[in-house]
Amino acid sequence: MPQDPASVPGVERPKIAPLDIIRSIVLVVAVGSLALWGFFTWPFPWNIVLGIGTPVVVILIWALFISPRAVLRLHPFLRAAVELLIYVGVTIAWWLMDQPFIGIAFAVVAVGAGVVSGRRRIA
Template identity: 70%
Template sequence: MPQDPVTEPGVSRPAVTPLDIIRVLVLLAALATLALWGFATWPLPWSIVVGIGAPVIVLVLWALVLSSKPVLRLHPFLRALVELLIYVGVTLAWWSMGSAWIGIAFAVVAVAAGVIAGRRALS
């Protein structure tokens, strides 16, 4: 009878919390928003560059600084600043597309998740 893969000896997997899922959804929403903003609001040659480039820049920043195993270990306040800059950019993208309420809703959810995760990381 094969062993259950969840209980392999010597393997420790971090528990996935609802907060982790919310943060992944916030990141996916940010990437989708920036792609939509780039493709919808810029003229044709730039729409391809911005529609692909903006989400890629955010994804690289997230991987370098904000991921669970970041490449660059920054002070927690600098991490929070990078995260807030990403959220501000996404919120401004929604505002520039004429959907201020969606931008505000995104900002509230993203900042709340970031604050809770930041407090958890500091404790």
């Protein structure tokens, strides 16, 4: 009978908190929102470029600076500023799509999750 991976010596399972799940959902919604903004706001040649390019840029920025295994380690305040810039961009994208209430709701959830996560990380 196979052993439970949590009981195997030398194997550490990552602890995933509900806040981590919320932050992952916020990132997926951000990337999807920017794809929608790119595809539906711009005329033909630019909608392909921005619909694909903007989410790719956000994913690269997230991987470089914000992810749990970030390539470049930043001071926590700079990391929060980069994360906030992404959230501001998504909120502005929703406003440009004439959906200000969705943008405000996204901003409240994203910034709230980021603040709680940042406080937990610093403490």
